Amino acid sequence: MKLLPTLFLTVLLMPDIAAARRMGAAEVRTGKNDLPCFTIAEREERGGGPDFQSVIVTSGERVMWRMAMPPQRTFPLAFSMCIPYGGRVQALPQTPAGPLASGVVYTVRIEVRPGKNAAMPLHYGARFCLLPRPDGSGAIRLIGAGDRPASVCRSR
Numbered sequence: 692m693k694l695l696p697t698l699f700l701t702v703l704l705m706p707d708i709a710a711a712r713r714m715g716a717a718e719v720r721t722g723k724n725d726l727p728c729f730t731i732a733e734r735e736e737r738g739g740g741p742d743f744q745s746v747i748v749t750s751g752e753r754v755m756w757r758m759a760m761p762p763q764r765t766f767p768l769a770f771s772m773c774i775p776y777g778g779r780v781q782a783l784p785q786t787p788a789g790p791l792a793s794g795v796v797y798t799v800r801i802e803v804r805p806g807k808n809a810a811m812p813l814h815y816g817a818r819f820c821l822l823p824r825p826d827g828s829g830a831i832r833l834i835g836a837g838d839r840p841a842s843v844c845r846s847r
Contacts (some may be wrong), residue, residue: 715812721818723827728773740767741803749798758785793823796840820844
């Protein structure tokens with residue numbers, strides 16, 4: 692009987708395996724009409740493309756756009772693919788895409804379904820901003836882990 696409380700305490704203190712997974716790297720590219728599009732980084736595709744579940748773009752706590760696959764459908768997300776901001780497939784559940792502004796820091800989070808390999812991330816993320824070009828279009832700028840967003844995202 693003394694073993695039961697010890698076993699119970701051990702189970703309670705075990706780390707959640709999903710929580711222990713690392714955040715994978717997402718990539719943000721310039722898509723059609725100079726809007727961003729999103730995918731996984733090339734190095735993340737080593738073990739095969741993860742099964743796409745959803746993508747969400749935020750500015751702070753504000754959701755700018757979200758799109759998700761229905762539970763019964765998915766597709767393997769490859770580095771060569773890019774999910775456009777605002778989406779093109781109106782049949783998929785999504786929120787209307789808000790306008791993106793220059794100099795604002797945005798975060799993208801791509802969620803995937805658990806695969807056979809427990810070491811694969813469940814989420815891929817990146818931070819980015821838009822920088823104005825002389826012609827009025829926006830250039831996408833990735834914000835690295837060591838970058839200071841205020842200096843990276845200001846107009847030059």
